[in-house]
Amino acid sequence: MTEVTDRTPDYAETLRELPTEEGVLRYHEVGDGPPLLLLHGSGPGVTGWRNYRGNLAAFAEHFRCLVLEFPGFGVSDPTDEHPMAAAPKAVSRFLGGLGLDRVDVVGNSMGGIVAVNLAIARPGLFRRIVTVGGIGRNLFGPAPGEGINLLVDFTENPTREALVRWMHSMVYDPAVVTDQMVEERWTQATDPDTLAAARRMYGRKAIAAGFAASEASDRPPYWAMLHKVTAPTLITWGRDDRVSPLDMALLPMRTMPSAELHVLPRCGHWVMIEQQAAWESAVLAFLTRPGDEA
Template sequence: MTELKHHRVATSLGEIAVAETGEGPVLVMLHGGGPGASGVANYLQNLPALARRFRVVLPDQPGFGGSYRPTDEDLAERSITAITVDALFQALDSLGIDGFHLLGNSLGGAAAIAMAQQRPERVARLVLMAPGGGWLPSGPTPTEGQKEMFRYYNGGGPSEKKMAAFIRTMVYDHQQFGADVVKARYEASLDESHIAFYHRYNAAFAKRGGMDPLWRDLHRIKAPTLLLWGRDDRTITLDGAQLMLRQIQDVQLHVFGRCGHWVQLERQAQFEELVVGHLGER
């Protein structure tokens, strides 16, 4: 079992919970935004492989896991991505981390894009898994997965049945994930402060009309970038990747067939091999 060190890092916004493991070049991994998400919960199964090569740093983004919960006033003033980027750079500064590799999925992918745009000198290499914000779909929005995510805490609140429906939408083959996974993710979603935050976040998301339009400044990303995408992703759909391929200067794309939104789980061994290979390139 991977041994984790846990920190609570003070920032001017609030405390950020950070777990870390391994030694070597720093790899910051940002989780997605689904109910019950956190750094450790989203990437625990990948740590044995990655910690052999990297000092893996797993922050809980504002609103999630053990980190502070942004208020209505916070979310009215700035988007969740802007809040997250500010808090994470402060947390990394407090931990003495200057340069680092960066990986982000979905909501965490939006934060990763924004971090690489704002401070390109700090991000050595970048991995984006179906990231928000840099993506312009040709189909209707909100997508099926986004609707399921918004529905989870509404209409009577969370339940194991709704969590099972959420997971079915996130992945290609839900039979990979049994009742134990559903139960664990459901139980992680029940924190009252997180539920309250989610309602605030969804309201602010709707008021802003979605994610920040990070696609406008994709050319500002200087780090060599690996895009990982499930062909069958129903949350951040593959068709939206074309703009990223055209605008990011040094970019490559790997598409997984029979795979949805959770590449790190659905294609674990290939995900780990591709990430290690990309981050190890000179």
Template sequence: METIVLGNRTLAFRSYGRHVAPERPPLVLVHGAGGNHLIWPPQVRRLPRTAVYALDLPGHGASPPPSCATISAYSEVIRDFADALELPYFVLAGHSMGGAIALDFALAYGYRLAGIVVIGAGARMKVSPIFLNGVVENFMHVTAKIVEYSYHPSTPAQEKERYLQRLRETDPEILQKDFLAVEAFDVTDRLESISVPTLILCGQEDRMTPPSLSQLLHRCIPNSQLHVIPNAGHNVMIEQPELVAAYIDEFITQLST
């Protein structure tokens, strides 16, 4: 993986398609709580005609700790990352906690964005007390439950096991810290202030962040479009990678014309 130093942090990331189609804004991918860049399937990471940057947030994957305590602090990391890579104008896509980061970034640094993609997220996402309070003491049980709630029932067991193993590579205290950041996040009253084009995607069977949360985003964000994807749960981009990649590609094409 590539690394970049941001002040006192080192951030690991993968880049794809640099220097292709300069008329299209680059895409920055941000994973969710306890995740890393591999949550994004190859269809999204290698989006045609688009420069794509998939990063590991601080304390996740190959990026060393400490992690961040708030969604806004993670947004500042994304800002510094974009500055260091000289990305003055880009599309920010986030899944789950990453979606919260995208919303927060649009409110704080909207002038830097061509648009945002919010996947399986909401303006406010209450974390189950089972996850929030039990993740450190009962890490194995809680991570198994997270996987159970993250997928459509038809998802192959092999994919669920792969996600479980990646999730268990995360320090339990970092995962809890992420959950606390998500629990404290609430921009419900500020959604109408988001002025950048917004693509909202969610799985029809999402039990972690139900479609009602995405529908609220669509109602309140002025320049937004929503796609509820069938036969998919919370990890919709893994369950329906071709469809998610097609929606993102179409969105970036719209922004480029």
């Protein structure tokens, strides 16, 4: 099993730039039809292209696929903000710049959190939502989970060995992690600006500060407001996810009024890569289902 298929669109031919008042946003555009926004996750060397390049051929048969690169990850112009704080603003600038006021969205991990936060703040922005792991909160296991702890280890001491350990925690089958994937991730993850942004998210001090701020805040966390996400939502999850364990899915599955949960076996956090065909089938069936609008 590999991350890239023979049908993968060309990187350079699909790359686009959108100048905004906060810097250039870069993205990939493939296909025609209703707009489908794809939001990537976090982690060393991540990009939207690496998250979704294997899925674009299937989705582009039905949708105008727009793969946004969040600021702070080495592709779009950098940001001095915490990347998670900058991401929803980037989505709003991006959709505004393209003249889009209603889209379908697929969000992987961090991208899913960004999507549901926007759905809470801006009802009607998304016609339908697909998430891949990540949303909700740990109910039965400790937080942060194994994969997050390995991510912190790499961020604090970025060695190739630490990167491979983290990448193996993202999958059920270690063979999915190829030498090509490791090299791609290593090159970008160790870029000084990208590494600095990662430390604002996943350095030990940043993690500790985030937990402390959450405990001290009177503002409800996003997972306590998921009942406000009214758009039909497909929650997809790997049964063997070691980054965001499956028990996290119980809260959004129960509290989001129009949510359904699809769990894929023999699959870790990278659902769209490790169970590509099965995931694409479930997502396309959901996105193209007649009716069922919010």
